[in-house]
Amino acid sequence: MYNFTFQVPTRIHFGKGTISFLSELKDYGRKVLLVYGGGSIKKNGIYDKAMSILKDADLEVLELGGVEPNPRIETVRKGVSICKSENIDMVLAIGGGSTIDCAKVIAAGAKYAGDAWELVLDGSKIAGALPVFDILTLAATGTEMDPYAVISDMTKNEKWGTGSKFMVPAMSILDPEYTYSVSKKQTAAGTADMMSHTMENYFSMENADCQKFMAEGLLRTMIKNGPIALNEPTNYDARANLMWAGTHAINGVVGDGCSPAWCVHPMEHELSAFYDITHGEGLAILTPAWMEHILNDDTLGMFVDFARNVWGLTGDDDYALAHAGIDALRKFFFETMGIPSNLRAVGITDEKNFEIMAQKACDGSKGSFVPLSKEDIIEIFRAAF
Amino acid sequence: MYNFTFQVPTRIHFGKGTISFLSELKDYGRKVLLVYGGGSIKKNGIYDKAMSILKDADLEVLELGGVEPNPRIETVRKGVSICKSENIDMVLAIGGGSTIDCAKVIAAGAKYAGDAWELVLDGSKIAGALPVFDILTLAATGTEMDPYAVISDMTKNEKWGTGSKFMVPAMSILDPEYTYSVSKKQTAAGTADMMSHTMENYFSMENADCQKFMAEGLLRTMIKNGPIALNEPTNYDARANLMWAGTHAINGVVGDGCSPAWCVHPMEHELSAFYDITHGEGLAILTPAWMEHILNDDTLGMFVDFARNVWGLTGDDDYALAHAGIDALRKFFFETMGIPSNLRAVGITDEKNFEIMAQKACDGSKGSFVPLSKEDIIEIFRAAF
Numbered sequence: 001m002y003n004f005t006f007q008v009p010t011r012i013h014f015g016k017g018t019i020s021f022l023s024e025l026k027d028y029g030r031k032v033l034l035v036y037g038g039g040s041i042k043k044n045g046i047y048d049k050a051m052s053i054l055k056d057a058d059l060e061v062l063e064l065g066g067v068e069p070n071p072r073i074e075t076v077r078k079g080v081s082i083c084k085s086e087n088i089d090m091v092l093a094i095g096g097g098s099t100i101d102c103a104k105v106i107a108a109g110a111k112y113a114g115d116a117w118e119l120v121l122d123g124s125k126i127a128g129a130l131p132v133f134d135i136l137t138l139a140a141t142g143t144e145m146d147p148y149a150v151i152s153d154m155t156k157n158e159k160w161g162t163g164s165k166f167m168v169p170a171m172s173i174l175d176p177e178y179t180y181s182v183s184k185k186q187t188a189a190g191t192a193d194m195m196s197h198t199m200e201n202y203f204s205m206e207n208a209d210c211q212k213f214m215a216e217g218l219l220r221t222m223i224k225n226g227p228i229a230l231n232e233p234t235n236y237d238a239r240a241n242l243m244w245a246g247t248h249a250i251n252g253v254v255g256d257g258c259s260p261a262w263c264v265h266p267m268e269h270e271l272s273a274f275y276d277i278t279h280g281e282g283l284a285i286l287t288p289a290w291m292e293h294i295l296n297d298d299t300l301g302m303f304v305d306f307a308r309n310v311w312g313l314t315g316d317d318d319y320a321l322a323h324a325g326i327d328a329l330r331k332f333f334f335e336t337m338g339i340p341s342n343l344r345a346v347g348i349t350d351e352k353n354f355e356i357m358a359q360k361a362c363d364g365s366k367g368s369f370v371p372l373s374k375e376d377i378i379e380i381f382r383a384a385f
Numbered sequence: 386m387y388n389f390t391f392q393v394p395t396r397i398h399f400g401k402g403t404i405s406f407l408s409e410l411k412d413y414g415r416k417v418l419l420v421y422g423g424g425s426i427k428k429n430g431i432y433d434k435a436m437s438i439l440k441d442a443d444l445e446v447l448e449l450g451g452v453e454p455n456p457r458i459e460t461v462r463k464g465v466s467i468c469k470s471e472n473i474d475m476v477l478a479i480g481g482g483s484t485i486d487c488a489k490v491i492a493a494g495a496k497y498a499g500d501a502w503e504l505v506l507d508g509s510k511i512a513g514a515l516p517v518f519d520i521l522t523l524a525a526t527g528t529e530m531d532p533y534a535v536i537s538d539m540t541k542n543e544k545w546g547t548g549s550k551f552m553v554p555a556m557s558i559l560d561p562e563y564t565y566s567v568s569k570k571q572t573a574a575g576t577a578d579m580m581s582h583t584m585e586n587y588f589s590m591e592n593a594d595c596q597k598f599m600a601e602g603l604l605r606t607m608i609k610n611g612p613i614a615l616n617e618p619t620n621y622d623a624r625a626n627l628m629w630a631g632t633h634a635i636n637g638v639v640g641d642g643c644s645p646a647w648c649v650h651p652m653e654h655e656l657s658a659f660y661d662i663t664h665g666e667g668l669a670i671l672t673p674a675w676m677e678h679i680l681n682d683d684t685l686g687m688f689v690d691f692a693r694n695v696w697g698l699t700g701d702d703d704y705a706l707a708h709a710g711i712d713a714l715r716k717f718f719f720e721t722m723g724i725p726s727n728l729r730a731v732g733i734t735d736e737k738n739f740e741i742m743a744q745k746a747c748d749g750s751k752g753s754f755v756p757l758s759k760e761d762i763i764e765i766f767r768a769a770f
Contacts, residue, residue, distance in 0.1 A: 001625040003400025008393065014642060015388025207622040209606045210630045217598030224594055237592040240386040244642065245595045253638060257399060257629065 001208045004256040010145045011171040014244065016236075018173050019049055019135060022092075026057040028131050028170070029089025033082055035103040037067045037095045044181055046094060046135065054092075062086055064106075067095065070272050070279070071102035073153045076116045079106030083130065093134040096186075097141025097193075100134045101149035104167040107132045111166075119162060120151045126164035135173045138182055139243040140190030140280060142197060142250035144172040152273060159273035161265070174247070176239035184230055188337040189280030191226035194246035195219060196283040200262040201255040203302050203369045208258030215254040216309045221245040223310070227336050263372055264290050266364030267380065270357035277346045284333040285342060289383040291326045294370040295319075343385045354381045386593045389641040395530045396556040399629065401621075403558050404434055404520060407477075411442040413516050413555070414474025418467055420488040422452045422480045429566055431479060431520065439477075447471055449491075452480065455657050455664070456487035458538045461501045464491030468515065478519040481571075482526025482578075485519045486534035489552040492517045496551075504547060505536045511549035520558045523567055524628040525575030525665060527582060527635035529557035537658060544658035546650070559632070561624035569615055573722040574665030576611035579631035580604060581668040585647040586640040588687050588754045593643035600639040601694045606630040608695070612721050648757055649675050651749030652765065655742035662731045669718040670727060674768040676711045679755040680704075728770045739766045 013021040025032060032054060041047040054061050064079045082088065083106060091110075093103035109116035111128040119126050136144045143149065147168045152159040182190070202215040221241050228238035248254065267290070268282040295303055300318055307313040307325025315321045334341035358377035365372055372380075398406040410417060417439060426432040439446050449464045467473065468491060476495075478488035494501035496513040504511050521529045528534065532553045537544040567575070587600040606626050613623035633639065652675070653667040680688055685703055692698040692710025700706045719726035743762035750757055757765075 001400070001622060001629070003398075003403065006397040006399060007395075010392075012391040013388075014391060015386070018388060207626075209609055209622075209626045210603070210633070213602030213605045214599045214633070215602075217600075217602040218595065220598045221595045237386060237594075240642075241592075241594045244386070248595070248599070248638070253633070257625075 001257040022053040033088045071098045080109035083110035096138030104149040123162040129166035131170045139246040140193040145251040159269045192284035193280035197249040201259040206258035261367035263365035263368035266361040284339045288330040386642040407438040418473045452487045456483045465494035468495035475516045481523030489534040508547040514551035516555045524631040525578040530636040544654045577669035578665035582634040586644040591643035646752035648750035648753035651746040669724045673715040
């Protein structure tokens with residue numbers, strides 16, 4: 001285990017009806033920028049309920065709707081402009097990871113003199129942020145309790161993650177009932193996303209049993225509850241377990257002290273940056289291909305643990321067991337959860353950008369579990385094609 | 386899963402050499418009350434190192450040594466008196482759970498007009514506290530990242546837990562090397578203590594897979610690393626895994642949303658209050674007896690999970706499997722870890738106080754996994770005798 005500082009100050013209000021805690025925002029000022037996505041919160045009643053609570057707390061609300069999946073820097077800039085011109089005190093996101101990530105960088109941009117894209121390229125430039133709050137409506141990215149945000153500039157085919165302690169949400173409201181209306185496609189993609197976070201942390205050579213055994217618990221939680229949520233969208237416990245597991249996957253509990261640099265995420269970010277595909281689907285498609293590519297005598301032990309402790313498989317032949325574990329993951333993603341199983345199925349129909357995407361992903365994954373060269377990544381893209 | 390608010394604001398600095406972070410105390414004022422136990426920190430160099438860092442940070446240090454295992458209210462009162470008369474700004478504990486618990490109540494007492502024992506009896510009276518910091522030297526109680534403290538008044542044979550968000554440490558330093566010198570007896574008792582915390586959270590009827598599967602991961606971490614630490618006291622990874630698992634056992638990660646009222650702890654607190662035994666040993670002795678007592682058709686499923694997922698046992702007969710899981714725990718505590726296996730072995734040689742202890746423990750465990758009557762508790766004491 002290596003040295004680390006663990007601090008997750010976000011106050012989580014978890015459970016049915018916890019939207020009432022939105023009244024706590026009155027302790028942080030008077031003017032709120034409300035950030036949301038395509039408007040589903042206006043159909044399902046969350047918007048009205050939130051506005052009513054904010055009004056009762058004497059808060060003034062300005063709005064920025066229309067945040068995209070793979071949120072765009074242009075939208076961030078709009079939000080920053082409102083914060084600066086209207087003297088906004090805090091930012092409230094209602095939505096999934098994209099909306100919350102957008103709100104985080106808006107909050108940081110509001111305290112920055114230059115262009116917000118500079119903060120995306122270099123998180124160390126973030127020297128402050130307005131307080132960020134959120135109501136989570138999709139169990140997936142874990143952004144509700146982490147310092148990270150991922151923003152795209154599609155004019156440059158660029159999608160980068162940034163991070164700063166100033167962007168960690170001050171308070172997040174997690175009501176599993178608000179995820180009842182999440183589609184099958186997004187439920188599956190969200191489950192794949194949180195599993196990918198857990199696996200990016202899990203596969204390392206550090207002797208960190210505590211983090212690894214807890215990560216196995218998270219993966220088992222997702223593997224059990226993902227399919228239930230898919231088939232019974234209003235099953236409270238399934239939605240609750242997915243939601244809480246997704247949060248823990250990236251808040252440091254299973255990553256601090258052992259996690260290497262992530263490498264599947266940098267590869268997927270290139271796919272999203274060039275083809276605007278659904279992040280969780282891209283991760284699901286790449287992960288088994290990545291696993292097969294890096295399986296060797298050095299990594300075998302981790303894959304045997306993965307097969308035994310996550311999938312409950314048994315056997316005496318280690319390589320057979322390792323492959324069976326990867327097969328189990330593949331079947332889970334592509335059969336049980338119904339995720340498209342290759343790049344062609346999500347609309348990436350030629351290999352013309354593999355080289356440039358591999359070059360960029362390779363720069364982003366230095367220090368990963370098994371370091372990947374540009375050629376390695378091209379091979380993984382091809383295997384996933 | 387039931388509703389909960391999760392917040393663990395403690396900043397943890399984990400790893401070798403993290404004592405250097407003690408310099409952060411200068412941000413909290415100028416006068417420090419240093420609280421410690423029997424003086425081992427003067428032999429192993431931690432005291433000198435800490436004093437040097439505090440001096441370099443221009444902090445003035447007053448001292449309160451001699452905190453007892455099962456810390457006494459008399460010592461708390463001494464500390465409160467120093468804080469009040471010397472205008473202390475913060476409290477720094479260097480030691481194990483007893484020392485840190487004592488420091489927490491001193492910090493709360495410093496902000497309270499009445500007698501500190503009132504705060505032990507009723508945590509809701511705690512309306513503020515000086516900031517608390519600690520350097521942990523024993524992996525066991527998890528107090529380094531929780532709001533709780535347990536204090537005894539031996540003149541009344543009373544030992545009670547209290548809690549308040551104001552007592553959560555602001556910053557804790559966890560250096561596994563500082564536990565190298567922990568004796569076999571205390572290593573075993575500490576492992577039993579953290580396993581008991583995990584099991585008190587684990588056994589419940591809530592459908593909280595996320596918390597339960599992570600708890601299984603913590604238990605597997607302790608079961609694997611406890612014996613290594615016992616036999617190789619300077620094995621860094623074993624000490625590190627035990628230390629971090631002990632912290633997570635009680636910081637809310639595996640308890641919030643599912644944990645019932647604890648019931649083994651209230652029983653053990655009576656043993657300590659009447660006989661001043663080692664807390665972790667008392668818990669180890671009582672837990673298997675408690676398990677056998679509450680095993681029935683309603684609880685069977687939890688015990689089958691415990692046997693399968695924690696101990697890796699298999700079998701078709703659920704009751705046989707449940708008993709095998711309890712037997713595995715018994716063997717782990719009393720054979721592998723060498724903990725005394727019954728109450729007589731820790732000096733409780735007659736049953737004269739069973740009735741009064743059972744009455745008090747029964748009041749303290751309302752709402753537990755399986756509610757226990759006074760008669761139930763007497764039977765458990767007898768089975769553990």
